[in-house]
Amino acid sequence: MAIAAQPQMPRVWRAETKPHKFCPGCGHGIVLKALGEAIDALGIQERTIFGCDIGCSLLSWDFFNLDTVQTHHGRTTPVLVGIKRARPELVVVSYMGDGGAYAIGAQHLVSSAARNDLVTIIVVNNTVYAMTGGQMAPTTLPGQKTETTPYGRDAGLTGRPILGPELVAAIAPPGAYVARGSIANIVQLKNFIQKGLQNQVEGRGIAFIEALSSCPTNWHTNAAATWRFVEEEMTAYFPVREFRTPDEKPSSPLREVPPRGF
Amino acid sequence: MATRPVTGEQRAFMTGNEVVAWAALAAGADIMYGYPITPQNEIMHYWTRMAPKYERGFLQTEDEISAGFATVGGVLAGKRAFTATAGPGNVLMQEAMAMAEMMRLPTVVVVTQRGGPSTATVIYSQQELNLTCFGGNGEGLRIVYSPASHDELFLYTIKAFNSAWKYRFPTFVLGDGYQSKMREPVTIFAPEARGITMEPCHPMVGLPGLPGEERDPAHLRNTYNLEDELYEVLMDAINAYESVAPQVMEWDTYAVDDAELLIIAHGVVSRAARAAVVTLRERGCKAGYFRPVTLRPFPAEPLRPLADRARNLLVVESAYGQLKRHVQAGLYGIPTPVTGYLRPGMGITPEEIAQCALSLLKN
Ligand SMILES: Cc1ncc(C[n+]2csc(CCOP(=O)(O)OP(=O)(O)O)c2C)c(N)n1
Numbered sequence: 212m213a214i215a216a217q218p219q220m221p222r223v224w225r226a227e228t229k230p231h232k233f234c235p236g237c238g239h240g241i242v243l244k245a246l247g248e249a250i251d252a253l254g255i256q257e258r259t260i261f262g263c264d265i266g267c268s269l270l271s272w273d274f275f276n277l278d279t280v281q282t283h284h285g286r287t288t289p290v291l292v293g294i295k296r297a298r299p300e301l302v303v304v305s306y307m308g309d310g311g312a313y314a315i316g317a318q319h320l321v322s323s324a325a326r327n328d329l330v331t332i333i334v335v336n337n338t339v340y341a342m343t344g345g346q347m348a349p350t351t352l353p354g355q356k357t358e359t360t361p362y363g364r365d366a367g368l369t370g371r372p373i374l375g376p377e378l379v380a381a382i383a384p385p386g387a388y389v390a391r392g393s394i395a396n397i398v399q400l401k402n403f404i405q406k407g408l409q410n411q412v413e414g415r416g417i418a419f420i421e422a423l424s425s426c427p428t429n430w431h432t433n434a435a436a437t438w439r440f441v442e443e444e445m446t447a448y449f450p451v452r453e454f455r456t457p458d459e460k461p462s463s464p465l466r467e468v469p470p471r472g473f
Numbered sequence: 474m475a476t477r478p479v480t481g482e483q484r485a486f487m488t489g490n491e492v493v494a495w496a497a498l499a500a501g502a503d504i505m506y507g508y509p510i511t512p513q514n515e516i517m518h519y520w521t522r523m524a525p526k527y528e529r530g531f532l533q534t535e536d537e538i539s540a541g542f543a544t545v546g547g548v549l550a551g552k553r554a555f556t557a558t559a560g561p562g563n564v565l566m567q568e569a570m571a572m573a574e575m576m577r578l579p580t581v582v583v584v585t586q587r588g589g590p591s592t593a594t595v596i597y598s599q600q601e602l603n604l605t606c607f608g609g610n611g612e613g614l615r616i617v618y619s620p621a622s623h624d625e626l627f628l629y630t631i632k633a634f635n636s637a638w639k640y641r642f643p644t645f646v647l648g649d650g651y652q653s654k655m656r657e658p659v660t661i662f663a664p665e666a667r668g669i670t671m672e673p674c675h676p677m678v679g680l681p682g683l684p685g686e687e688r689d690p691a692h693l694r695n696t697y698n699l700e701d702e703l704y705e706v707l708m709d710a711i712n713a714y715e716s717v718a719p720q721v722m723e724w725d726t727y728a729v730d731d732a733e734l735l736i737i738a739h740g741v742v743s744r745a746a747r748a749a750v751v752t753l754r755e756r757g758c759k760a761g762y763f764r765p766v767t768l769r770p771f772p773a774e775p776l777r778p779l780a781d782r783a784r785n786l787l788v789v790e791s792a793y794g795q796l797k798r799h800v801q802a803g804l805y806g807i808p809t810p811v812t813g814y815l816r817p818g819m820g821i822t823p824e825e826i827a828q829c830a831l832s833l834l835k836n
């Protein structure tokens with residue numbers, strides 16, 4: 212696909228609110244470009260609801276020509292699940308950071324995965340709590356310096372970075388779509404997001420896409436070092452690939468009959 | 474598929490939780506989101522049995538945080554969505570209710586108070602008044618009804634949906650564990666049978682038309698950059714709240730015209746207070762009673778002249794002064810002494826109240 216290489220905005224972007232509010236070099240804008248292109252490609256603008264979290268994702272509250280709700284830190288998925296259950300004809304996108312998804316909102320992620328909720332969740336993994344000034348996130352790499360790990364993350368004290376798509380892939384029933392993309396490959400990222408939206412449109416199950424992303428502001432990196440961190444350091448720890456596709460066969464047969472005596 | 478759960482008026486003998494489920498059905502509630510907690514559970518139990526018959530939805534969420542936020546989602550989608558909770562669940566619910574308050578979302582929450590703080594008892598209290606009226610990091614721009622009987626539980630559950638959608642403030646029905654579990658005779662009814670028209674619901678997202686081309690997109694937020702920006706939004710909401718407060722406020726009185734002793738109570742305790750007034754009157758004491766039906770907005774204006782005229786005020790509640798503080802704030806400047814009969818987490822009988830009143834009058 213050559214679309215991604217073209218400089219023009221996705222149709223669903225709201226021109227009036229551009230240039231957007233993210234820092235120069237931020238990955239959020241790239242992820243939202245991939246999302247915009249995927250929505251354009253599927254022609255679902257009229258029925259898509261965009262929800263953003265607290266974190267730098269909130270800066271996207273007026274980003275799209277989409278009905279949008281900005282929620283609380285970690286709570287975007289329950290709000291959108293609430294919308295979807297009430298109006299199943301809508302397509303709901305839950306957009307958040309790694310802190311929102313894997314720390315404060317982890318119970319919602321786990322439960323939505325287990326329920327195979329018809330929601331498309333997009334998580335921007337920038338290895339930090341960006342909006343609050345660069346503290347350790349669940350995804351901070353071992354040894355990585357942040358404001359709350361000034362001597363580098365000690366995995367012995369604070370654990371190892373959480374692997375979000377791997378977690379969701381382990382929990383979600385058949386029908387789920389799970390992938391990890393990267394801002395370093397926007398064509399692939401757009402395809403992953405598009406498949407994730409398609410999964411919801413077809414009513415097959417949850418869609419979960421993590422995007423490896425950049426935060427030069429809190430990493431204190433220049434352009435070269437920013438890209439090196441995303442493409443080498445992050446990619447070495449967080450494999451970029453699809454983890455679950457809806458057409459796969461379950462490894463063990465699912466028990467669908469009620470237990471006897473009930 | 475049946476569409477009308479209740480037609481006309483029907484007499485019944487049921488628990489308060491069952492009453493709430495029937496009322497929500499009769500009100501046309503579209504979907505409930507909930508998490509188990511005693512003494513609320515049977516609201517979900519009755520709802521899940523009846524809802525599929527009337528094409529209504531239910532989702533059991535992972536916790537009350539999720540139940541609250543999913544309810545927010547349901548109302549954003551334009552549906553009469555509600556949840557029910559108690560105690561520690563009510564604590565977790567406050568984050569979502571703060572969002573509803575900021576964004577003027579018509580959520581409906583039924584609270585069945587249990588003992589507190591912490592896990593305490595699963596039985597009964599009136600200790601969730603402060604939390605329900607003022608929980609969250611805001612100004613308490615909420616409507617809180619405190620019903621006293623099953624008939625009222627039915628009526629105010631229906632009314633909660635209407636007030637929420639009419640005035641756009643999160644609305645609560647503040648019941649308690651006694652009301653939840655107690656069975657009593659009740660008349661359930663279709664709203665139209667009593668001349669009640671259900672307030673229409675409007676979606677706030679998922680509107681018709683292509684956003685950006687045929688209409689502006691709905692961009693809903695609760696975050697602001699500047700103090701002044703927030704101040705403007707908040708003052709709009711505060712002014713709206715204050716201007717509708719006189720319409721929303723409800724209260725009940727009994728034998729107040731010549732009352733020298735005014736007993737003030739809310740919810741189920743007000744039934745004991747009313748009975749105590751009857752006893753006291755039989756004994757020649759000029760007692761009367763005042764009950765706030767709405768705890769938010771609090772009916773201070775109608776209370777003030779009665780309190781001013783009385784010689785003694787006695788606030789009775791199953792909490793340690795939560796109602797009393799409301800009363801005292803509302804009566805600021807009125808010299809009538811206020812005494813409390815405060816029994817946190819305990820049921821209160823008419824005899825106790827009458828005795829307390831008599832000893833107060835002796836002194
Ligand atoms: C309940 C609550 N706790 C804490 C915060 C403060 N807070 C705002 S954004 C944020 C972290 C955001 O990090 P992440 O989700 O990774 O998003 P990013 O900014 O990195 O894109 C925190 C902790 C909050 N808004 N709400």
Ligand code: SF4
Pocket residue numbers: 232233234235236237238239267337341342425426427428429
């Ligand atoms: S702080 Fe980081 S994540 Fe936030 S907008 Fe700036 S670069 Fe992007």
Ligand SMILES: [Mg+2]
Pocket residue numbers: 266308309310335336337338339340341348
């Ligand atoms: Mg982050």
